[in-house]
Amino acid sequence: MGLGWRNRLRRQGGVPAPPEVPADLGRVQYEADGQYVATTTAGDWLDRIAVHGLGIRGNAVAAVHPEGVLIDRTGARTVFVPRDDLVAVQLAGGMTGKFVEKEGLVILTWNLGTERVDTGFRTRHASAKTQLVAAVAALVPDIPDPRTPDRHIPDQRTPPNPEGREEL
16 A cells, blocks of 8 residues: 555656645634545546645634635645646545535645646535535636636536446
C-alpha cells in the first residue's frame, strides 16, 4: 500500500499546490463543520490526488468568503479554492472510498493550475449541506471556462457507482 501511495506521489509531481490563502478574504458568508474527504481528478472520483496532502481525509471547517472557499483542515494544510477557479458545485453520494447516502457529499469542481479537480466535503449536519451548496453556487462565475468550450461540467458526467464503474 505504501509503495502504491509513493508511486502516486511521484506520478502526480506536476500537480501544483493549492493557492495560498489571501490576506483579506472578506467576511464569512457561510461556514459548516464537517469532514474533508479528498481531492480527486475531476470526473474520476477514484483517482485521489496524493500530493500536497490533498488525499488525506480529516475533520475540517468549510467557510465561504467573497474571495473563495476556505477548507481549514485539522492537522493538515488549509485548502483554498479561489472564486475565479470555481467551476461548479454539486451533491453526490460518494468519492474515493467515502460513499454515503444519496447526495451526502458536497463536491466542488475547480481549476488547480491547469488541472481540473473535484474536492469532497461532508457536512457534520445534513441540513448544512444545502446552505453550503447555495453559498458556493453564488460564487461560481457565469463566464464559461475556455478550457471546456460548449460544455457544462455537472451535466457531462455521472458519479461512479460504489464499485467505481459507470452505469450503462
